[in-house]
Amino acid sequence: MAKPNPTDRKYSKEHEWALDHGDGTATVGITDYAQEMLTDIVFVELPPVGKKVEQAAPLAVVESVKSVSDVYAPVGGEVLAVNLPLENKPELINQDAFGEGWIVKLKMDNPAELDSLMDAAAYDALIQEEKH
Amino acid sequence: MKKTPLYESHLSLGAKMIDFGGWLMPVQYTSVIEEHHATRTQAGLFDICHMGEIAVKGPQAFALLQRVVSRNLEKQATGQMKLCILTNEQGGIIDDLTVYKLEDDHYLLVTNAASKDKDLHWLQTRKQTEGFSRVEIVDRTEELGKLDIQGPQAQTILQSLAEADLTALKYYYALNTTVAGIPALVSRSGYTGEDGFEIYAAGEKIGDVWDRLLGDGAGEGLKPIGLGARDTLRLEAGMMLYGHEMSESVSPFEVPYGWIIDLEKDFIGCDALRRQKKTGVSRKLVGFEMIDRGIAREGYKVLKYGREIGDVTSGTLAPTLNKAVGLAFVPVIYAEPGTEIDIRIRERPAKAKVVKLPFYKRTDKHFFYNVFI
Numbered sequence: 005m006a007k008p009n010p011t012d013r014k015y016s017k018e019h020e021w022a023l024d025h026g027d028g029t030a031t032v033g034i035t036d037y038a039q040e041m042l043t044d045i046v047f048v049e050l051p052p053v054g055k056k057v058e059q060a061a062p063l064a065v066v067e068s069v070k071s072v073s074d075v076y077a078p079v080g081g082e083v084l085a086v087n088l089p090l091e092n093k094p095e096l097i098n099q100d101a102f103g104e105g106w107i108v109k110l111k112m113d114n115p116a117e118l119d120s121l122m123d124a125a126a127y128d129a130l131i132q133e134e135k136h
Numbered sequence: 137m138k139k140t141p142l143y144e145s146h147l148s149l150g151a152k153m154i155d156f157g158g159w160l161m162p163v164q165y166t167s168v169i170e171e172h173h174a175t176r177t178q179a180g181l182f183d184i185c186h187m188g189e190i191a192v193k194g195p196q197a198f199a200l201l202q203r204v205v206s207r208n209l210e211k212q213a214t215g216q217m218k219l220c221i222l223t224n225e226q227g228g229i230i231d232d233l234t235v236y237k238l239e240d241d242h243y244l245l246v247t248n249a250a251s252k253d254k255d256l257h258w259l260q261t262r263k264q265t266e267g268f269s270r271v272e273i274v275d276r277t278e279e280l281g282k283l284d285i286q287g288p289q290a291q292t293i294l295q296s297l298a299e300a301d302l303t304a305l306k307y308y309y310a311l312n313t314t315v316a317g318i319p320a321l322v323s324r325s326g327y328t329g330e331d332g333f334e335i336y337a338a339g340e341k342i343g344d345v346w347d348r349l350l351g352d353g354a355g356e357g358l359k360p361i362g363l364g365a366r367d368t369l370r371l372e373a374g375m376m377l378y379g380h381e382m383s384e385s386v387s388p389f390e391v392p393y394g395w396i397i398d399l400e401k402d403f404i405g406c407d408a409l410r411r412q413k414k415t416g417v418s419r420k421l422v423g424f425e426m427i428d429r430g431i432a433r434e435g436y437k438v439l440k441y442g443r444e445i446g447d448v449t450s451g452t453l454a455p456t457l458n459k460a461v462g463l464a465f466v467p468v469i470y471a472e473p474g475t476e477i478d479i480r481i482r483e484r485p486a487k488a489k490v491v492k493l494p495f496y497k498r499t500d501k502h503f504f505y506n507v508f509i
Contacts, residue, residue, distance in 0.1 A: 044169045046453040047460075048430050048481070065482065067431055069453055070166040070364050091429070 014121035016078040050086040081110035140185035157250030159186035164362040164489025171365035178357030179287035196271040223405030228384040281342025286332030293353035316348035329373025351436040374494025420471040423493040426460035426487040439478040
Protein backbone atom coordinates (compact mmCIF):
# COMPACT_ATOMS: atom_id res chain seq x y z
CA MET A 5 0.00 0.00 0.00
CA ALA A 6 1.25 3.43 -0.91
CA LYS A 7 2.29 5.74 1.87
CA PRO A 8 0.14 8.85 2.43
CA ASN A 9 1.13 11.85 0.35
CA PRO A 10 2.72 14.45 2.65
CA THR A 11 0.84 17.75 2.84
CA ASP A 12 4.04 19.83 2.97
CA ARG A 13 4.63 19.65 -0.80
CA LYS A 14 3.05 19.95 -4.24
CA TYR A 15 2.40 17.29 -6.88
CA SER A 16 2.41 17.05 -10.67
CA LYS A 17 0.11 14.98 -12.89
CA GLU A 18 3.20 12.99 -13.88
CA HIS A 19 3.63 11.84 -10.26
CA GLU A 20 6.53 14.06 -9.24
CA TRP A 21 6.61 16.03 -5.98
CA ALA A 22 8.26 19.39 -5.25
CA LEU A 23 9.04 20.53 -1.71
CA ASP A 24 9.37 24.32 -1.48
CA HIS A 25 12.10 25.38 0.95
CA GLY A 26 10.88 29.00 0.93
CA ASP A 27 14.28 30.34 -0.21
CA GLY A 28 13.74 29.94 -3.95
CA THR A 29 14.86 26.30 -3.93
CA ALA A 30 12.86 23.09 -4.04
CA THR A 31 13.61 19.39 -3.67
CA VAL A 32 12.10 17.11 -6.31
CA GLY A 33 11.32 13.41 -6.40
CA ILE A 34 8.71 10.92 -7.56
CA THR A 35 5.76 9.90 -5.42
CA ASP A 36 5.33 6.70 -3.50
CA TYR A 37 2.46 5.80 -5.83
CA ALA A 38 4.84 6.22 -8.80
CA GLN A 39 7.50 3.95 -7.29
CA GLU A 40 4.82 1.39 -6.50
CA MET A 41 3.69 1.43 -10.13
CA LEU A 42 7.29 1.16 -11.38
CA THR A 43 8.40 -1.46 -8.80
CA ASP A 44 12.04 -2.58 -8.47
CA ILE A 45 13.88 0.56 -9.53
CA VAL A 46 17.27 -0.64 -10.74
CA PHE A 47 18.77 2.45 -12.40
CA VAL A 48 18.55 6.21 -12.04
CA GLU A 49 20.11 8.66 -14.47
CA LEU A 50 20.70 11.98 -12.73
CA PRO A 51 21.15 15.28 -14.55
CA PRO A 52 24.45 17.18 -14.27
CA VAL A 53 24.56 19.86 -11.58
CA GLY A 54 24.07 23.23 -13.27
CA LYS A 55 21.66 21.88 -15.89
CA LYS A 56 18.75 24.22 -16.60
CA VAL A 57 15.31 22.75 -17.19
CA GLU A 58 11.92 24.24 -17.94
CA GLN A 59 8.77 23.16 -16.13
CA ALA A 60 7.53 19.78 -17.49
CA ALA A 61 10.82 19.07 -19.34
CA PRO A 62 12.63 15.73 -18.77
CA LEU A 63 14.84 16.01 -15.72
CA ALA A 64 16.00 12.49 -14.87
CA VAL A 65 15.33 8.87 -15.86
CA VAL A 66 14.27 6.00 -13.62
CA GLU A 67 14.33 2.42 -14.84
CA SER A 68 12.74 -0.68 -13.40
CA VAL A 69 13.61 -4.17 -14.56
CA LYS A 70 11.00 -3.86 -17.32
CA SER A 71 10.58 -0.15 -18.01
CA VAL A 72 12.26 3.18 -18.67
CA SER A 73 10.49 6.32 -17.42
CA ASP A 74 11.30 10.00 -17.64
CA VAL A 75 11.03 12.16 -14.54
CA TYR A 76 9.74 15.61 -15.53
CA ALA A 77 10.63 18.84 -13.75
CA PRO A 78 7.54 19.84 -11.75
CA VAL A 79 8.95 23.38 -11.77
CA GLY A 80 11.60 24.99 -13.98
CA GLY A 81 15.04 25.89 -12.68
CA GLU A 82 18.71 25.04 -12.36
CA VAL A 83 19.95 21.81 -10.81
CA LEU A 84 21.73 22.74 -7.57
CA ALA A 85 22.35 19.23 -6.24
CA VAL A 86 21.58 15.62 -7.14
CA ASN A 87 21.04 12.64 -4.84
CA LEU A 88 24.24 10.79 -5.76
CA PRO A 89 23.57 7.75 -3.52
CA LEU A 90 20.83 6.81 -6.01
CA GLU A 91 23.53 5.83 -8.49
CA ASN A 92 24.48 2.87 -6.33
CA LYS A 93 21.24 2.45 -4.40
CA PRO A 94 18.38 3.20 -6.81
CA GLU A 95 16.12 1.17 -4.52
CA LEU A 96 16.14 4.14 -2.12
CA ILE A 97 13.27 5.45 -4.25
CA ASN A 98 11.28 2.26 -3.61
CA GLN A 99 12.07 2.39 0.09
CA ASP A 100 11.54 6.09 0.76
CA ALA A 101 10.26 8.02 -2.25
CA PHE A 102 9.37 11.14 -0.21
CA GLY A 103 12.61 11.21 1.81
CA GLU A 104 15.92 9.43 1.16
CA GLY A 105 14.79 8.78 -2.40
CA TRP A 106 14.71 12.45 -3.44
CA ILE A 107 16.20 13.04 -6.88
CA VAL A 108 17.36 16.65 -7.35
CA LYS A 109 17.37 20.02 -5.68
CA LEU A 110 16.45 22.92 -7.98
CA LYS A 111 16.93 26.68 -7.83
CA MET A 112 13.52 27.66 -9.14
CA ASP A 113 13.22 30.12 -12.04
CA ASN A 114 9.79 31.15 -10.93
CA PRO A 115 8.42 29.83 -7.62
CA ALA A 116 4.94 30.88 -8.80
CA GLU A 117 5.02 27.76 -11.01
CA LEU A 118 4.36 25.81 -7.80
CA ASP A 119 0.83 27.20 -7.92
CA SER A 120 0.14 25.22 -11.08
CA LEU A 121 0.73 21.98 -9.14
CA MET A 122 -1.70 20.00 -6.99
CA ASP A 123 -1.86 19.86 -3.23
CA ALA A 124 -1.87 16.47 -1.46
CA ALA A 125 -5.70 16.22 -1.42
CA ALA A 126 -5.98 16.88 -5.17
CA TYR A 127 -3.18 14.40 -5.87
CA ASP A 128 -4.91 11.75 -3.69
CA ALA A 129 -7.99 12.22 -5.84
CA LEU A 130 -5.96 11.86 -9.05
CA ILE A 131 -4.45 8.54 -8.02
CA GLN A 132 -7.82 7.24 -6.85
CA GLU A 133 -9.10 8.02 -10.33
CA GLU A 134 -6.11 6.28 -12.00
CA LYS A 135 -6.70 3.15 -9.95
CA HIS A 136 -10.23 2.84 -11.35
CA MET B 137 -8.03 -11.14 -25.05
CA LYS B 138 -7.74 -14.80 -24.01
CA LYS B 139 -7.54 -15.89 -20.38
CA THR B 140 -5.88 -19.02 -19.02
CA PRO B 141 -7.77 -21.29 -16.58
CA LEU B 142 -5.65 -19.67 -13.83
CA TYR B 143 -6.76 -16.09 -14.50
CA GLU B 144 -8.78 -15.78 -11.28
CA SER B 145 -5.95 -17.27 -9.22
CA HIS B 146 -3.57 -14.63 -10.57
CA LEU B 147 -5.96 -11.84 -9.61
CA SER B 148 -6.43 -13.22 -6.12
CA LEU B 149 -2.63 -13.41 -5.74
CA GLY B 150 -2.46 -9.69 -6.60
CA ALA B 151 -0.76 -10.10 -9.98
CA LYS B 152 -0.35 -7.27 -12.45
CA MET B 153 -1.77 -8.51 -15.72
CA ILE B 154 -0.52 -7.66 -19.22
CA ASP B 155 -1.24 -8.64 -22.81
CA PHE B 156 1.24 -11.25 -23.99
CA GLY B 157 0.68 -12.71 -27.46
CA GLY B 158 -3.07 -12.10 -27.17
CA TRP B 159 -3.30 -13.59 -23.66
CA LEU B 160 -3.92 -11.79 -20.40
CA MET B 161 -0.96 -12.97 -18.33
CA PRO B 162 0.62 -12.14 -14.95
CA VAL B 163 3.76 -10.03 -15.42
CA GLN B 164 4.53 -10.02 -11.70
CA TYR B 165 2.94 -10.86 -8.36
CA THR B 166 5.19 -9.05 -5.89
CA SER B 167 8.38 -7.96 -7.62
CA VAL B 168 10.29 -9.15 -10.68
CA ILE B 169 13.54 -9.22 -8.70
CA GLU B 170 12.07 -11.17 -5.76
CA GLU B 171 10.48 -13.67 -8.12
CA HIS B 172 13.73 -14.03 -10.08
CA HIS B 173 15.71 -14.76 -6.90
CA ALA B 174 13.02 -17.14 -5.60
CA THR B 175 13.40 -19.24 -8.77
CA ARG B 176 17.20 -19.27 -8.65
CA THR B 177 17.45 -20.07 -4.95
CA GLN B 178 14.28 -22.09 -4.18
CA ALA B 179 11.54 -22.65 -6.71
CA GLY B 180 9.07 -20.86 -8.94
CA LEU B 181 5.73 -21.89 -10.46
CA PHE B 182 4.75 -20.43 -13.84
CA ASP B 183 1.38 -20.39 -15.64
CA ILE B 184 2.36 -21.38 -19.18
CA CYS B 185 -1.15 -22.26 -20.38
CA HIS B 186 -0.81 -19.61 -23.11
CA MET B 187 1.77 -21.60 -25.05
CA GLY B 188 0.52 -23.57 -28.04
CA GLU B 189 0.21 -27.35 -28.10
CA ILE B 190 -0.24 -29.11 -31.43
CA ALA B 191 -0.56 -32.88 -31.72
CA VAL B 192 0.75 -34.50 -34.91
CA LYS B 193 -0.49 -38.08 -35.24
CA GLY B 194 -0.72 -40.89 -37.76
CA PRO B 195 1.45 -43.09 -39.98
CA GLN B 196 2.99 -40.04 -41.69
CA ALA B 197 3.50 -37.89 -38.58
CA PHE B 198 7.22 -38.59 -38.51
CA ALA B 199 7.63 -37.99 -42.25
CA LEU B 200 5.83 -34.64 -42.09
CA LEU B 201 7.88 -33.49 -39.11
CA GLN B 202 11.11 -34.52 -40.83
CA ARG B 203 10.15 -32.18 -43.70
CA VAL B 204 9.28 -29.15 -41.55
CA VAL B 205 11.87 -29.15 -38.77
CA SER B 206 15.57 -28.68 -39.39
CA ARG B 207 16.65 -31.34 -36.95
CA ASN B 208 16.86 -35.03 -37.63
CA LEU B 209 14.25 -36.81 -35.51
CA GLU B 210 15.26 -40.33 -36.64
CA LYS B 211 16.97 -41.22 -33.38
CA GLN B 212 14.43 -39.57 -31.11
CA ALA B 213 13.34 -42.06 -28.47
CA THR B 214 9.77 -42.36 -27.21
CA GLY B 215 9.47 -39.93 -24.31
CA GLN B 216 12.30 -37.76 -25.57
CA MET B 217 11.81 -34.12 -26.42
CA LYS B 218 13.85 -32.07 -28.86
CA LEU B 219 14.26 -28.35 -29.30
CA CYS B 220 13.51 -27.64 -32.97
CA ILE B 221 12.84 -24.84 -35.39
CA LEU B 222 10.40 -24.61 -38.27
CA THR B 223 12.11 -23.00 -41.25
CA ASN B 224 10.65 -21.37 -44.35
CA GLU B 225 12.00 -21.84 -47.91
CA GLN B 226 14.57 -19.07 -47.32
CA GLY B 227 15.80 -20.77 -44.17
CA GLY B 228 14.20 -18.12 -41.92
CA ILE B 229 12.81 -19.15 -38.55
CA ILE B 230 9.01 -19.52 -38.47
CA ASP B 231 9.10 -20.57 -34.81
CA ASP B 232 11.18 -22.39 -32.26
CA LEU B 233 9.37 -25.17 -30.47
CA THR B 234 9.82 -28.37 -28.54
CA VAL B 235 8.82 -31.68 -30.11
CA TYR B 236 7.80 -34.48 -27.73
CA LYS B 237 7.68 -37.99 -29.10
CA LEU B 238 4.81 -39.41 -27.06
CA GLU B 239 4.73 -42.72 -28.91
CA ASP B 240 5.40 -43.98 -32.43
CA ASP B 241 3.26 -41.89 -34.81
CA HIS B 242 2.27 -39.44 -32.08
CA TYR B 243 4.10 -36.19 -31.39
CA LEU B 244 3.28 -33.09 -29.35
CA LEU B 245 4.64 -29.74 -30.52
CA VAL B 246 4.85 -26.95 -27.98
CA THR B 247 4.99 -23.54 -29.64
CA ASN B 248 5.32 -19.90 -28.68
CA ALA B 249 1.92 -18.41 -27.78
CA ALA B 250 1.91 -15.79 -30.52
CA SER B 251 3.17 -18.25 -33.16
CA LYS B 252 0.68 -21.07 -32.61
CA ASP B 253 -1.85 -20.12 -35.30
CA LYS B 254 0.94 -19.48 -37.80
CA ASP B 255 2.60 -22.82 -37.00
CA LEU B 256 -0.71 -24.67 -37.26
CA HIS B 257 -1.41 -23.11 -40.64
CA TRP B 258 2.11 -23.92 -41.84
CA LEU B 259 1.79 -27.57 -40.80
CA GLN B 260 -1.67 -27.92 -42.40
CA THR B 261 -0.48 -26.31 -45.62
CA ARG B 262 2.62 -28.53 -45.77
CA LYS B 263 0.48 -31.58 -45.15
CA GLN B 264 -1.43 -30.68 -48.35
CA THR B 265 1.42 -29.47 -50.55
CA GLU B 266 3.88 -32.20 -49.59
CA GLY B 267 1.26 -34.93 -49.93
CA PHE B 268 1.14 -36.27 -46.37
CA SER B 269 -2.50 -37.34 -46.30
CA ARG B 270 -2.13 -39.88 -43.48
CA VAL B 271 -1.40 -37.41 -40.71
CA GLU B 272 -3.73 -35.67 -38.32
CA ILE B 273 -2.87 -32.22 -36.94
CA VAL B 274 -4.82 -31.19 -33.83
CA ASP B 275 -4.68 -27.90 -31.94
CA ARG B 276 -4.75 -28.91 -28.27
CA THR B 277 -3.96 -25.45 -26.83
CA GLU B 278 -7.41 -24.87 -25.30
CA GLU B 279 -7.81 -28.35 -23.89
CA LEU B 280 -4.30 -28.68 -22.36
CA GLY B 281 -2.98 -26.68 -19.44
CA LYS B 282 0.73 -26.21 -18.82
CA LEU B 283 2.71 -25.25 -15.73
CA ASP B 284 6.47 -24.91 -15.31
CA ILE B 285 8.09 -25.55 -11.95
CA GLN B 286 11.70 -24.41 -11.89
CA GLY B 287 14.50 -24.04 -9.38
CA PRO B 288 16.69 -26.10 -7.05
CA GLN B 289 13.66 -27.23 -4.97
CA ALA B 290 11.47 -28.03 -7.99
CA GLN B 291 12.11 -31.77 -7.91
CA THR B 292 11.49 -32.14 -4.17
CA ILE B 293 8.22 -30.22 -4.41
CA LEU B 294 6.91 -31.94 -7.51
CA GLN B 295 7.99 -35.38 -6.27
CA SER B 296 5.83 -35.01 -3.15
CA LEU B 297 2.76 -34.87 -5.43
CA ALA B 298 3.88 -37.02 -8.37
CA GLU B 299 3.41 -40.75 -8.60
CA ALA B 300 6.43 -41.51 -10.79
CA ASP B 301 10.05 -41.43 -9.59
CA LEU B 302 11.32 -38.13 -10.97
CA THR B 303 14.95 -38.74 -10.06
CA ALA B 304 15.07 -41.24 -12.93
CA LEU B 305 13.77 -38.67 -15.43
CA LYS B 306 16.61 -37.41 -17.62
CA TYR B 307 16.99 -33.89 -18.99
CA TYR B 308 14.73 -33.34 -22.01
CA TYR B 309 12.75 -36.52 -21.40
CA ALA B 310 9.07 -36.81 -20.45
CA LEU B 311 6.90 -39.37 -18.72
CA ASN B 312 3.22 -39.93 -18.01
CA THR B 313 2.32 -39.85 -14.35
CA THR B 314 -0.15 -38.21 -12.00
CA VAL B 315 0.38 -34.98 -10.08
CA ALA B 316 -1.97 -34.52 -7.11
CA GLY B 317 -3.87 -37.50 -8.55
CA ILE B 318 -4.38 -35.78 -11.90
CA PRO B 319 -3.01 -37.46 -15.04
CA ALA B 320 -0.11 -35.39 -16.37
CA LEU B 321 2.77 -35.41 -18.80
CA VAL B 322 5.94 -34.24 -17.04
CA SER B 323 9.27 -33.43 -18.66
CA ARG B 324 12.54 -32.30 -17.12
CA SER B 325 13.01 -29.08 -19.03
CA GLY B 326 12.31 -25.37 -18.86
CA TYR B 327 13.28 -21.85 -19.74
CA THR B 328 15.15 -20.47 -16.74
CA GLY B 329 18.60 -22.08 -16.63
CA GLU B 330 17.58 -24.02 -13.52
CA ASP B 331 16.63 -27.64 -13.02
CA GLY B 332 12.88 -28.05 -13.32
CA PHE B 333 9.87 -29.52 -15.03
CA GLU B 334 7.18 -28.70 -17.53
CA ILE B 335 3.79 -30.18 -16.59
CA TYR B 336 0.87 -30.76 -18.97
CA ALA B 337 -2.60 -31.69 -17.73
CA ALA B 338 -6.20 -31.19 -18.78
CA GLY B 339 -7.10 -27.48 -18.81
CA GLU B 340 -10.04 -27.97 -16.44
CA LYS B 341 -7.76 -29.71 -13.91
CA ILE B 342 -4.72 -27.44 -14.17
CA GLY B 343 -6.09 -25.11 -11.47
CA ASP B 344 -6.06 -28.04 -9.01
CA VAL B 345 -2.44 -28.86 -9.90
CA TRP B 346 -1.50 -25.18 -9.45
CA ASP B 347 -3.25 -24.93 -6.07
CA ARG B 348 -1.77 -28.16 -4.71
CA LEU B 349 1.75 -27.29 -5.83
CA LEU B 350 1.59 -23.75 -4.42
CA GLY B 351 0.09 -25.01 -1.16
CA ASP B 352 2.41 -27.98 -0.63
CA GLY B 353 5.47 -26.16 -2.03
CA ALA B 354 5.16 -23.08 0.16
CA GLY B 355 7.30 -24.75 2.84
CA GLU B 356 10.09 -25.23 0.31
CA GLY B 357 9.81 -21.58 -0.76
CA LEU B 358 7.77 -22.11 -3.93
CA LYS B 359 6.39 -18.81 -5.29
CA PRO B 360 4.23 -17.94 -8.29
CA ILE B 361 6.38 -16.25 -10.94
CA GLY B 362 5.26 -13.78 -13.59
CA LEU B 363 6.44 -13.21 -17.13
CA GLY B 364 8.72 -10.37 -15.99
CA ALA B 365 11.00 -12.74 -14.10
CA ARG B 366 10.54 -15.43 -16.75
CA ASP B 367 12.17 -12.97 -19.16
CA THR B 368 15.10 -12.01 -16.89
CA LEU B 369 15.67 -15.70 -16.03
CA ARG B 370 15.78 -16.81 -19.67
CA LEU B 371 17.97 -13.89 -20.70
CA GLU B 372 20.53 -14.55 -17.94
CA ALA B 373 20.61 -18.16 -19.09
CA GLY B 374 21.36 -16.91 -22.63
CA MET B 375 18.13 -18.30 -24.06
CA MET B 376 16.46 -16.61 -27.01
CA LEU B 377 12.83 -15.50 -27.34
CA TYR B 378 10.90 -15.66 -30.60
CA GLY B 379 9.88 -12.20 -31.81
CA HIS B 380 12.95 -10.68 -30.17
CA GLU B 381 16.02 -12.64 -31.25
CA MET B 382 14.23 -14.61 -33.95
CA SER B 383 11.87 -13.92 -36.83
CA GLU B 384 11.20 -15.23 -40.33
CA SER B 385 14.02 -13.02 -41.63
CA VAL B 386 16.57 -14.36 -39.15
CA SER B 387 18.66 -17.36 -40.13
CA PRO B 388 19.48 -20.06 -37.56
CA PHE B 389 23.14 -19.52 -38.48
CA GLU B 390 22.90 -15.91 -37.28
CA VAL B 391 21.72 -16.99 -33.82
CA PRO B 392 23.06 -19.85 -31.68
CA TYR B 393 20.80 -22.39 -33.43
CA GLY B 394 23.30 -23.71 -35.99
CA TRP B 395 23.55 -26.84 -33.84
CA ILE B 396 19.94 -27.84 -34.52
CA ILE B 397 20.38 -27.71 -38.29
CA ASP B 398 21.04 -31.06 -39.95
CA LEU B 399 22.06 -30.34 -43.53
CA GLU B 400 22.44 -34.06 -44.24
CA LYS B 401 18.67 -34.45 -44.42
CA ASP B 402 16.13 -32.80 -46.72
CA PHE B 403 13.73 -30.32 -45.14
CA ILE B 404 12.01 -27.11 -46.16
CA GLY B 405 14.66 -24.41 -46.29
CA CYS B 406 17.62 -26.81 -46.45
CA ASP B 407 18.83 -25.56 -49.86
CA ALA B 408 18.95 -21.95 -48.68
CA LEU B 409 20.68 -23.01 -45.46
CA ARG B 410 23.26 -25.10 -47.36
CA ARG B 411 24.13 -22.02 -49.42
CA GLN B 412 24.36 -19.92 -46.27
CA LYS B 413 26.59 -22.48 -44.65
CA LYS B 414 28.94 -22.20 -47.63
CA THR B 415 28.97 -18.41 -47.93
CA GLY B 416 28.67 -17.65 -44.22
CA VAL B 417 26.41 -15.07 -42.61
CA SER B 418 27.21 -11.38 -42.25
CA ARG B 419 25.79 -10.79 -38.76
CA LYS B 420 25.62 -12.74 -35.53
CA LEU B 421 23.67 -12.58 -32.33
CA VAL B 422 26.02 -11.95 -29.40
CA GLY B 423 25.74 -11.50 -25.68
CA PHE B 424 27.13 -8.31 -24.22
CA GLU B 425 27.47 -6.68 -20.84
CA MET B 426 27.59 -2.99 -20.10
CA ILE B 427 30.88 -1.45 -18.98
CA ASP B 428 29.53 2.09 -18.56
CA ARG B 429 26.49 2.79 -16.37
CA GLY B 430 23.17 2.24 -18.06
CA ILE B 431 20.82 -0.53 -19.13
CA ALA B 432 20.58 -1.52 -22.79
CA ARG B 433 17.03 -2.14 -23.99
CA GLU B 434 15.44 -3.84 -26.98
CA GLY B 435 15.67 -1.58 -30.04
CA TYR B 436 18.70 0.42 -28.87
CA LYS B 437 21.43 0.78 -31.50
CA VAL B 438 24.84 -0.87 -31.30
CA LEU B 439 27.67 1.45 -32.37
CA LYS B 440 31.31 0.99 -33.29
CA TYR B 441 33.50 4.05 -33.90
CA GLY B 442 30.29 6.11 -33.73
CA ARG B 443 28.60 4.22 -36.60
CA GLU B 444 25.44 2.13 -36.21
CA ILE B 445 26.33 -1.53 -36.66
CA GLY B 446 23.37 -3.38 -35.15
CA ASP B 447 20.39 -3.60 -32.80
CA VAL B 448 19.80 -4.78 -29.29
CA THR B 449 17.15 -7.55 -29.29
CA SER B 450 16.78 -7.99 -25.50
CA GLY B 451 18.35 -6.13 -22.61
CA THR B 452 17.83 -5.89 -18.88
CA LEU B 453 19.47 -5.69 -15.53
CA ALA B 454 20.32 -9.31 -14.74
CA PRO B 455 19.23 -9.74 -11.11
CA THR B 456 21.47 -12.70 -10.21
CA LEU B 457 24.58 -11.18 -11.78
CA ASN B 458 23.62 -7.62 -10.84
CA LYS B 459 24.90 -6.49 -14.24
CA ALA B 460 23.23 -4.90 -17.23
CA VAL B 461 23.34 -7.47 -20.04
CA GLY B 462 21.74 -7.98 -23.41
CA LEU B 463 21.65 -9.73 -26.76
CA ALA B 464 22.34 -7.89 -30.02
CA PHE B 465 23.01 -8.47 -33.69
CA VAL B 466 26.45 -7.27 -34.80
CA PRO B 467 28.57 -7.81 -37.95
CA VAL B 468 30.58 -11.04 -37.61
CA ILE B 469 33.87 -9.12 -37.33
CA TYR B 470 32.64 -7.69 -34.00
CA ALA B 471 31.18 -10.92 -32.66
CA GLU B 472 34.26 -12.20 -30.79
CA PRO B 473 34.02 -12.18 -26.98
CA GLY B 474 36.03 -9.27 -25.60
CA THR B 475 35.20 -6.92 -28.48
CA GLU B 476 34.28 -3.46 -27.24
CA ILE B 477 31.09 -1.96 -28.64
CA ASP B 478 28.91 1.00 -27.68
CA ILE B 479 25.19 1.00 -27.04
CA ARG B 480 23.34 4.25 -27.74
CA ILE B 481 21.37 5.03 -24.60
CA ARG B 482 19.36 8.27 -24.78
CA GLU B 483 21.53 9.74 -27.56
CA ARG B 484 24.83 8.97 -25.82
CA PRO B 485 27.17 6.04 -26.50
CA ALA B 486 27.74 3.82 -23.47
CA LYS B 487 30.59 1.32 -23.50
CA ALA B 488 29.84 -2.41 -23.50
CA LYS B 489 31.71 -5.60 -24.40
CA VAL B 490 30.82 -8.81 -26.17
CA VAL B 491 30.83 -11.78 -23.79
CA LYS B 492 30.36 -15.52 -24.11
CA LEU B 493 26.89 -16.96 -23.57
CA PRO B 494 25.27 -17.91 -21.28
CA PHE B 495 25.67 -15.01 -18.85
CA TYR B 496 24.58 -17.28 -16.01
CA LYS B 497 25.26 -20.96 -15.64
CA ARG B 498 24.20 -23.02 -12.68
CA THR B 499 26.96 -25.07 -11.16
CA ASP B 500 25.31 -28.07 -9.51
CA LYS B 501 26.06 -31.61 -10.60
CA HIS B 502 22.87 -32.03 -12.64
CA PHE B 503 23.85 -29.24 -14.95
CA PHE B 504 23.45 -29.77 -18.68
CA TYR B 505 23.59 -26.76 -20.95
CA ASN B 506 20.88 -26.73 -23.61
CA VAL B 507 23.47 -26.91 -26.42
CA PHE B 508 23.91 -30.61 -25.68
CA ILE B 509 20.26 -31.58 -25.91
